[in-house]
Amino acid sequence: MSAKLDRIGEERDKALRRRDEWDARYKELDKRYREQENTEIHDLVHAFNLTPEQLGQLLRQTAQSLPSPEAVNQVVKEDATDED
Template sequence: MANKLDKINSDLKKARAKRDEWDTRVKELEKKYKETENTLIHEMVHAANLTPEQLALLIQKASVSVPEELPNEYNTNEEDNLDEE
């Protein structure tokens, strides 16, 4: 009986160690993703030769003119289309 508990305890410790490794890996990848995303945004702004003020104005105008959700006629979800038939 004690051997069974020892085995489970050993497996549990190994699983926790693996989880910690994966948590660290996820955090590293999230950081790398965010840094790369920021670099790409910076490169696009730099390539467009925009000042911070121009970029702010562009973002402001874009957020006003972009619809929140596409109208139903643009819905490409097949399940929704099947319901209509």
């Protein structure tokens, strides 16, 4: 093959290796993030001395008081329109 094609092929292979390394790094960071998030949630539940039933009740009450996703999207769209 030509030298140019060989060089492009080498660069492509190098990019593929880098992508694989970044994918592995991303997966590891995502795992660590979820573990830390779970630890913090666990610590909060224990700090407030909540039973699983109390936590469930608290989450249900919170979900009922939150605006719907549609309402949030509408506000975001309005804000974006106002900024233009």
